[in-house]
Amino acid sequence: MPPILQRLQQATKMMSRRKILLLVLGCSTLSLLIHQGAQLSWYPKLFPLSCPPLRDSPPRPKHMTVAFLKTHKTAGTTVQNILFRFAERHNLTVALPHPSCEHQFCYPRNFSAHFVHPATRPPHVLASHLRFNRAELARLMPPGTVYVTILREPAAMFESLFSYYNQYCPAFRRVPNASLEAFLRAPEAYYRAGEHFAMFAHNTLAYDLGGDNERSPRDDAAYLAGLIRQVEEVFSLVMIAEYFDESLVLLRRLLAWDLDDVLYAKLNARAASSRLAAIPAALGRAARAWNALDAGLYDHFNATFWRRVARVGRACVEREARELREARERLLRRCFGAQPVLRPATQIRTKQLQPWQPSRKVDIMGYDLPSGGAGPATEACLKLAMPEVQYSNYLLRKQKRRGGVRARPEPVLDNPPPRPIRALPRAPQVH
Secondary structure, three states, X not given: OOHHHHHHHHHHHHOOOOEEEEEEEOOOOEEEEEEEOOEEEEEEOOOOOOOOOOOOOOOOOOOOOEEEEOOOOOOHHHHHHHHHHHHHHOOOOEEOEOHHHOOOOOOOOEOOHHHEOHHHOOOOEEOOOOEOOHHHHHHHOOOOOEEEEEEOOHHHHHHHHHHHOOOOOHHHHOOHHHOHHHHHHOHHHOOOOOOOOHHHHOOHHHHHOOOOOOOOOOOOHHHHHHHHHHHHHHOOEEEEHHXXXXXXXXXXXXXXXOHHHHOOOOOOOEOHHHOOOOOOHHHHHHHHHHOHHHHHHXXXXXXXXXXXXXHHOHHHHHHHHHHHXXXXXXXXXXXXXXXXXXXXXXXXXXXXXXXXXXXXXXXXXXXXXXXXXXXXXXXXXXXXXXXXHHHHHHHHHHHHHOOOOOOOOOOOOOOOOOOOOOOOOOOOOOO
């Protein structure tokens, strides 16, 4: 059998219960228009996969209940967009904040199920900012939900926080000339624990994960070990922002998704003029020392991440990540032109794609659609680059129109969800 027919045969097997409406073959790209339920969407298809298939017999169905703890300045908005689009394609309910909470679940308060808009309950997917509260999330999310989160190297993350929240965090506003170097030279001179938005200036990862961001592993190593243990008890995957594509490969394998389910456009990125090109080594050491709890969390989960990659097979993960990057480039060119570029908000004509700007000193970039586009492909491209606020508002309106309340999927007893990193002890019944 000719190789191209073998590839088509394998693709057909991979897309069980999907109807192929259109197949366009080219020398460098394979594109599909696929009908899924009542929705029409366009995505490049990657087949056959380079890596060995998931070792399930029979193959697991796609996992549909996911809670993503969206940490701050860690590429979380891009992951959120992936989950929003997956939920739309599969007609899943996304938990969204009550309007009084704006587009976050009343952060920085501890999460409560009361912060969720009633039209978006009970949910299948949760992906908006919140401060982790294990008991409340267990009350909201269905049994079998897979929990994932993402971390970023603390020095790079702190530089981003300092830039992005400079006009909101009092500790940052006190610094002369908005100098990150001045802050890190003497952070105690500017930082006040307990102030509004103080968590953006000290151990933000630990705070987002529900920990006490004022604790220091230098003074209490047992606290860091306990926080790590708590994260491992709940989260099945901790992604690493510096290895974003490799993280998405692990995510899609964890959830039995296809690689095309995790295609993305980079969102909420700052312009080059709004960030340091490189963090000097001394500044990086100072940032890690000030955020020692975050540094301990990152170092631990960065190590466990690579152990997980090794279990899958590093060469396998790297091949899938490379295929993901190649397909992503094809998709961006198809959606945003032959040379897709991130643009300042002032140059984006499509209102739904204009990203929110935190201040006049920070430029957040986005994509724009070429003029004259229309149809299902254009709609899919619009969602691919839609910023968090617009997409959240759109999903809320859509879910309110359809009545809000959706039946939760029944757990499949003979197909248990992926286990957390560390086995959970038997928890008391939540009433």
